[in-house]
């Protein structure tokens with residue numbers, strides 16, 4: 001309480017008091033910043049992706065954190081401890097991809113613990129990634145599928161080349177809070193999800209093919225995330241599925257877009273060849289990205305090829321629509337769609353039909369119409385793939401003189417991509433018995449000129 005009867009003394013005390021407060025506040029400020037720097041990290045999300053040779057588990061963190069990892073046998077598992085951390089949810093993540101059974105979350109003892117239950121002993125790699133490109137701080141655990149597994153009993157069978165399935169990444173546009181176009185209560189996000197699920201079912205039933213959906217439910221993955229999913233799945237093809245609208249109700253039919261660099265400015269071309277992106281795309285470890293000049297050159301070569309393939313893919317989809325006689329085939333267009341950028345695989349964005357046109361809307365809203373649309377896109381994918389295989393056989397067989405030394409992070413798939421060939425071709429020419437590569441091993445690959 002302030003003494004009411006003595007202004008001088010009061011003022012003096014006030015000054016002294018404010019000085020005291022100033023010191024207190026300053027030290028609180030320091031404590032505050034220390035506290036925030038040391039605030040407990042939270043594991044916001046656990047994601048995983050099954051690749052052909054490894055399963056990647058990603059822990060999204062609220063802030064950077066230290067971690068400790070150990071492998072435990074009987075049963076086989078990998079344990080990651082993050083000191084002082086907590087979980088947003090402790091639900092177990094079922095994986096069951098033949099390598100990883102499930103991912104469990106244990107909290108307590110002043111740490112968050114992630115237990116990765118394995119089907120069998122496996123090699124693994126752990127690294128942390130700082131927040132970048134709209135993505136949070138991450139701890140990444142790559143568990144590798146063993147390539148040299150010996151059978152326990154009986155005769156040793158001749159190892160056969162491991163051929164990965166042809167992977168089609170299907171991207172249902174919009175989702176969650178973003179409904180896309182809405183006409184007569186029909187929402188684009190629902191239509192495309194249904195059509196994409198049908199496509200996935202059809203393709204997954206085919207031997208040698210598999211699909212990865214960028215979303216399976218009604219939520220919105222960011223465009224960056226969609227691209228990330230496609231890359232992590234090491235997709236061979238990327239299809240983004242949408243519905244169109246137009247002011248004029250009479251406009252109808254299917255339109256297909258592919259990304260083109262033609263007419264793009266130098267700045268955009270440079271952006272595309274951005275070193276980090278390129279490093280990401282050709283599968284180099286992040287620490288190699290800074291000093292590898294080869295990266296941008298490879299990127300240029302690959303993009304030219306990918307764009308050519310994308311334009312062919314787009315033509316096949318439209319031809320399929322034309323052949324169906326059920327949906328008008330409008331045209332193939334080139335555009336700079338965000339979701340098609342930074343993809344190192346042939347990709348197209350398909351506007352199935354117009355929600356604003358009564359005929360098209362009937363097609364889009366009925367089971368039968370959606371089935372038809374899914375069928376004709378899948379037919380185009382298969383035709384594209386078959387012709388791609390046929391074209392590869394027609395390619396001149398010379399020029400496999402380059403001696404390539406296998407580096408960390410390389411896989412047959414990535415090399416096939418980088419050198420414009422196939423896993424089978426590399427395996428056969430190098431007499432490889434399995435898909436396994438050893439660091440330092442020398443390979444014959446096509447010459448890139």
Ligand SMILES: [Zn+2]
Pocket residue numbers: 173174180181188241242243
């Ligand atoms: Zn759309």
